[in-house]
Amino acid sequence: MRHRHFMALAWICALASSAPVSAHSFGVVYSLPLPFHLYAWGAAAALVCSFVVAAFVIPHTQPHKEARPWTKDISNSQLLIFARRWRILQQLQLLSVATLLLCIATGLFGNKSPYGNFNMTFFWIVVMLGFSYFSALFGNLYAAINPFMLLGRMVDKIVGFDRPRRRYDPRLAYWPALLLYFIFIWIELFAGSSPYFLSIMLLGYTLISFIGVALFGSQAWFRYCDFFSVFFRLLALMSPVNYIPSERVGAARGASIIQLRRPFSGLLEQSAEHVSLLVFILFMLSSTAFDGLHETIIWKQFFWLDMYHGFLQYYTNENPFLAYAAMSDLYRYWQGAWLLLSPFIYLAILFAVIGLSKVLMRSTLSVKALALKMAYPLLPIALVYHIAHYYTLLETQGIKIISLVSDPFGWGQNWFGTAKWLQRVFIPDVSVTWHVQLGLIVVGHIISVYLAHKVVFADANTNIGAKNAARINLSQLPMLFLMIGFTASGLWILSQPVA
Incomplete structure (x- = not known):
């Protein structure tokens, strides 16, 4: 029967x-x-x-015997002058923070339909899909406009965190980022996300970022623990565009190096530093x-x-x-x-x-x-x-x-x-x-x-x-x-x- x-x-x-x-x-x-x-x-x-x-x-x-990738110091170029004049980077940073806050607000107070609310389409489609492909093509722009990092710095200035409360344990490596990544994917697949739930999730992640920065400092948190930073940084290794911070090349403060390289050649320049990063990639x-x-x-x-x-x-x-x-x-x-x-x-x-x-x-x-x-x-x-x-x-x-x-x-x-x-x-x-x-x-x-x-x-x-x-x-x-x-x-x- x-x-x-x-x-x-x-x-x-x-x-x-x-x-x-x-x-x-x-x-x-x-x-x-x-x-x-x-x-x-x-x-x-x-x-x-x-x-x-x-x-x-x-x-x-061997990689080091291949033709060197073309590089150009753009610290005095017209492109950088234009960017400084119009404060392009600052505007992008403000835009990233504004869109994060807008995603939270629209989910809390806006239309409850996933297709009629801004935050679902913007976060899941534009950011998690579109910006992923952008990073693989044009490099790790997310490192400069990370809204969680920018909000964390604002809170630092208000609250006055002078130094991290704890030293980040190197043995943790990228396991915290992997754990947050797993929770994120689980929510995406099984939690039945709605605009309101997405807003709560973004608020919660912002709070976690504040606590992490307060405990371990901005540099350690966004290198090892913030899975968005790890995710976009890995994708950017495949990009033909590489941004080298001024302090790494001995240039004046505010200068920068843009390195144009062969696509995917960034994957040959180094190896994963820890098993946790390998597991992150496999995930x-x-x-x-x-x-x-x-x-x-x-x-x-x-x-x-x-x-x-x-x-x-x-x-x-x-x-x-x-x-x-x-x-x-x-x-x-x-x-x-x-x-x-x-x-x-x-x-x-x-x-x-x-x-x-x-x-x-x-x-x-x-x-x-x-x-x-x-x-x-x-x-x-x-x-x-x-x-x-x-x-x-x-x-x-x-x-x-x-x-x-x-x-x-x-x-x-x-x-x-x-x-x-x-x-x-x-x-x-x-x-x-x-x-x-x-x-x-x-x-x-x-x-x-x-x-x-x-x-x-x-x-x-x-x-x-x-x-x-x-x-x-x-x-x-x-x-x-x-x-x-x-x-x-x-x-x-x-x-x-x-x-």
Whole structure:
């Protein structure tokens, strides 16, 4: 009898699982022009070809022997004179603080609809998506306009904190930022965020920043603990634009150096300084993959059908209708546990792959040291996963910011005359979306394969002394297979129908 209770749900899931592959971003059925396995094999072939090119075609030079990136001191240029005259940086700083305060105010007092309130679109779409991609293109501007840091400095001046109350323990490293990042993603995925809830979250994070700055000082807090700062700083390593503070180059106060460099070359200039930063990078990757996976039919069917009929019915109730409340509670714990474990699962896989590479390369470095060197080459994968999963939101909801900025509270105002602009619904072409996602993921993994090869070859030259290219290339095969696995799994998640 209990099996019949689930007959309707099972029938729906069976239909969905036997239907053509769907476009994951929209949850609508879309038949791929070719079977999925052909896309997977094609992507794998592209990675293998890129590996061959990196191994046998591109010259094996160490990073410090490559052509130096072009740099220019702009302290006396017309650009800096223009910026100082119009106080561009100060205006951007004031704008960042003003928009943070506006997000809080609109959520507390404005329209309760997520689509009619300024703060949801601005924070989740413009900042967390648009500004992420901006940072990867144009560098770490967030470090200069961080509103939490600016508000913290204002409070410092008012309250008069002369020095930090505690010295930041180096053993903590980036674990506080990772913890805050995990809480942030959990809220995004499971808390059912509303404009009001988002305002409370931003208020709470502002308060946490004040306390952190008071305890550890601004420099330590925003380097190690503020996950926004860590997140945007990591993305900026891929940018062709690098900002060097004046004190690092011995220039006069107020001067600055803008370094134009090859895209992604910032990932080769250093390695991750702590395992916590490596886990943070892996969470950038795994949280996006989990976000896609946990919405699919196959994921929900596994818990609600397979696990229930397998053993959970004996711990909840054999009547599925009576078991629903208990199953819902278990499902929340199930989801949260997998989200929390996801970066450590990736870490274990990465350590196993690098351990095998270490044996093949006969490196004198430890697996941990090699893993830290491989941390930054993983960032292009995290970036393309992020873009592939979410870029359509910029097309569909991000453009709504043009109208929302004129009516941020949703009260029917029209401050800038744009309140009626772009009111129609924008639905991107599903076929175009799938192939863009496919191209992004393949290209991102190819870049990571190339960067990983550069890192390992430099390490082999400097730490082993052997210049046997065949052995070095052989040691990269486990990393190549890992990249192929990431590519295939990422495409598979995107191709799954959502429930």
